[in-house]
Amino acid sequence: MNERVDVDVWVESKPALRVRARANWLYARAVFHRFRLRFLILLVVLAGGGALFSALSSPEQEVTFFRGLYYTWCLIFFEPPVDFPDNLVLDVMFFVVPLMGLMILVETFLELSIMLRDRRHNEREWSRMIASEMSNHVVLVGCGRLGLRTLGHLLKMRMPVVVIESDEKNAFLAQVRAQRIPVLVGNGRDDRMLADANVAKAKSIICCTNDDLANLEIALDARRLNPGIRVVLRLFDQNLANKIRDGFNIHVAFSTAAMAAPSFAAAATDPSIKTSFMVDGQLVVVSRIQVQAGAELANRSIADLCGGLSMHVVAHHPAGAAESRTFPPPGTILRPKDQLLVQLRFEDLSRLREMNKARGGAPEPASAP
Structure with missing residues (x-):
């Protein structure tokens, strides 16, 4: 049974019209480039045949160039339009043109x-x-799971993507192919696979397999094929990631363990924290809170709130509204039961919670997930 991953960054079950149109346009270009030599040969045969029929046919037949084109086209499909001519050149055409047309x-x-x-x-x-x-x-x-989520973000950013996957039985490939995304099944360490993915003209390559050495080898091969390509590398060892970034001039090398650690720690501390990350050695969190009636946050503007705390309001969901608003205007007034998604330093989160306590010391209830 195929496993399906539903993630919040994934796209519609059917590709958007823009994606389908781009895929069809690229496919049409590829078909033209594949057959352009044959099309050119066929065009030369038609034009040459039309000119010869027009020049060498008897005057009584009154064969124009366009009628000669039609005669040549009929010959290609073994349908002689006229009786066998008396001219030697046209006689040869009656044998050569059908054979050439048949082969092409x-x-x-x-x-x-x-x-x-x-x-x-x-x-x-x-x-x-x-x-x-x-x-x-x-x-x-x-x-894998990380690759699928990364792909979802790239599609949201409208980036054209080519996927390389070594396991042809990967359960996620059906979702990827449904989006009309090119999928190449094979070993990414093979130069031919990278060439098929057109790495030479790519903007960047993301190596996110579960094998650190394979990721590094693929990154170095891609850099060799395209010295200007941007390389994003997934590694499990942070020390190795730092050495590779500095020693091999890899643009970005991420340790998944180092990236996950802040999220695990913050989530264990406060259930309202949705995600977290490190910025210059400081833990930054994204937390959801609900404005309490009678609290210091109530009836204040976002600009006033952010002026007192080093924070940003990522989203504001007014009480009773159907949808939230990302990056609301600074003049937005906060009302009781409004929900906020805020980004701030972890040490400032406790101060924000104090400001959100109702006067009289009532504790803040847990916010909605």
């Missing part, structure tokens, strides 16, 4: 049918063709 058209139709089949199934050839037409895109290596 049959091979083109067969290859095009395979490409259309691959497009329906989002298989490797279709994905490789789409990736070959991309530029300034992001290559995401690894489509």
Whole structure:
């Protein structure tokens, strides 16, 4: 049974019209580039045949250039439009043009049918063709839980993405393919796989597999293929991440353990904390609170509140309103039972809670999740 991950950053079950239109446009460009030589040969054959029919046919037939084009087109499909001519050059055309047309058209139709089949199934050839037409895109290596969430954020930011995943049985690939995203199944440490993902023209590469050494090797290979590419690396060892960032000039190297530690500690301390992270050695948290009637926060503006505390109001959900408002205006007045999503230093959170206590010392109730 396929496992499905529902995350708050994931996109709609069907790709947006913009995504489908871009995929179709890239596919059309790839098809044209794939068959442009054959199209050119066919055009030369048609034009040359039209010119020869027009120049060498008997005057009584009154063959114009466009009629000659039609005659040549009919010859390609083994349908001679006129009787066998008396001119030697036209006689040769009656044998050569059908053979050339047969070779070009049959091979083109067969290859095009395979490409259309691959497009329906989002298989490797279709994905490789789409990736070959991309530029300034992001290559995401690894489509586990972290990779899927990262992909969701990238799609929210409208970034074109190519996914590389080593496990063809990965349960998350169905979700990715449903978004018309190119998926290449194979070992990301293979240069051919990186070439298929068009790393040479990519803006950045995100290596987030569960193997530190594989992530590092992929990052170095990508840098070799594209010296200007931005590399984001997932590592489990913070010391190794620091050394790699400094020694290999990797733009960003994240230790998942170091990133998760503040969130675990903060969540254990206060259930209202939604997330946390370190900034220059200081713990910054995002917390949700509900304004209490009679508290110091009630009937004050956001600007007044932020002026007294080093904090930012990320979202404001007025009491009774259906939706919250992100980054509300500074002049917004806070009313009792309003909900706030605030970002501040962890040591300032206790002071904010004191300001949110109703006069008389009533404790603040737990905020809604």
